[in-house]
Amino acid sequence: MTGPGADRPSPDPEPAPQVGAANEVEPVDAQGEPGIDHDTPSNAASDSGPIGHPAPVADPDGPPGGGVFSLEGRRAPGLYLVAWILSIGGLAVTLVLGPMASDPAWRPLLIFLGATAVTLGLAAAAGSQVLERASRDPERYRGPSPLLVFGLYFMALSALGIIVINVIGVDPDVPSGFFANATIQTLGYVLVISLFAVRTGALSWSDMGWPTWRGADVPETLRAIGSGILVMLPVTLGLIVVGGIVGLLLGVEAPRQFPLSEAPIDGAFVALSAGLIVPIGEEIFFRGFVLTAWMRDLGPRTALIRSSLFFALLHLVPLVSADFSEGWRQAVMVIAVLLPVGFVFGWVFIRFGLIASIAAHVSYNSLLLALAFLASKIPEPAGI
DSSP, X not given: OOOTTSSSOXXXXXXXXXXXXXXXXXXXXXXXXXXXOOOOHHHHHTOOOXXXXXXXXXXXXXXXXXXXXXXTTOSXXXXXHHHHHHHHHHHHIIIIIHHHOSSTTHHHHHHHHHHHHHHHHHHHHHHHHHHHTTTSOTTSOOSOOHHHHHHHHHHHHHHHHHIIIIIIOOOTTSHHHHHHHHHHHHHHXXXXXXXXXXXXXXXXXXXXXXXXXXXXXXXXXXXXXXXXXHHHHHHHHHHXXXXXXXXXXXXXXOOOOSOOOOSXXXXXXXXXXXXXXXXXXXXXXXXXXXXXXXXXXXXXXXXXXXXXXXXXXXXXXXXXXXXXXHHHHHHHHHHHXXXXXXHHHHHHHHHHOHHHXXXXXXXXXHHHXXXXXXXXXXXXXXXX
C-alpha cells in the first residue's frame, strides 16, 4: 500500500501559506490565503519532494492578500462580510467580555456565545474560500485552508466543552471524562472533514488515504500496519531518550498527557482513548486531511515540514504549568519530541498510507502508556 499521491503527478501548486495560524484563520481574499509570501521559481525549484514530485511554481497572478478587507470581486461578498463580523465580534466576546463579566454565572454563557459566533464566522470564511477556489484545476486543493478548518473545529469544540463540563458535569481529568473527550474530538475531526473537504468535493476519503473495504487487499493492509509499527518502535525508543535528555538539561518533567488510573476499568478507558481513539482522529485530520491538502499545492517536502510543525505546535495548547518558566521549558520539550514524531508519522503516511500512519501513532502512544504504567508500579526510594 502506497501513500496518497505517491503515484500521481504534482499539479501546478499554489504558493505556500505562512505557517502562522493568525493568517490562516482569517477569511481570505479571492486568490486564496491572506498575506502569502510566494516563493520565486528559483527558490521553488530546490524544493524537490521526497517521492519525486516536481517543485511548486509561483503563481503568475502575483501575491494575493492586498485586498483581504475588500469585498470587490468576490463571488460571495455577503458571506465574506458575515465571516468577518462574526469572527471579530465573537472573539471580542470570548476573550474580553466573557472573562471580564462581573457575575461569575455569566462568564461561561458569554464565552459559549462568543465561541459559537467565532465558529459560525470561520465556517462562513471556509465557505467563502470554497467558492473562490472553485475554478482551480481539479488536481489542486480546492477546499478551505486546513488551518482555517482547524480554527473552526477548535472553537466549536471549545463551545461544546463549556456545555459538557459546566452543564453535563463531565470532568476531562478523570479516565471516563478523558474517554468522552477523546471520542468527541475524534468525531469532531471526522465531521469537519466531511463538511468542508468531502462534501465540498475538495477531497474524497480515498484521496486522504482511507481504504475502501469492499474488495480490500487484506495482505497489503496488514503489511501497511506492520510497516508503521516497525518504523515507529525504534523511533519511539530514541525519542524517549531525547526527551529525557532535554528534560534533564532544562530541569523539567514531561507534561502529563492523560489521567492516572488505579482501577482496571479506568485503565481501560485511558488505554482505549490514548492508545486507539486519539491516534485515529489525529491521523485522519493531520495526515489524511492536512498533509494531503498541502501536498497538492506545495509538494511533499514543504507539506511534510509544515504539517509536522503544525502538529507539534497544537500540542502546546493543553499545557498547564505552575508558572511561565516551567511553561516555556515544557513547551521546548514538547516541540523537541513531537516535531520529529509528526515528521515520522507524515513520512509513513506518504510512503505507506493512512492505515500505516495510524498504526505508527497507535504504537507510539501505546508504548508511552506501557512505560508510564510500569513507572507507576516502581516504588520510590526511601528517604535517607
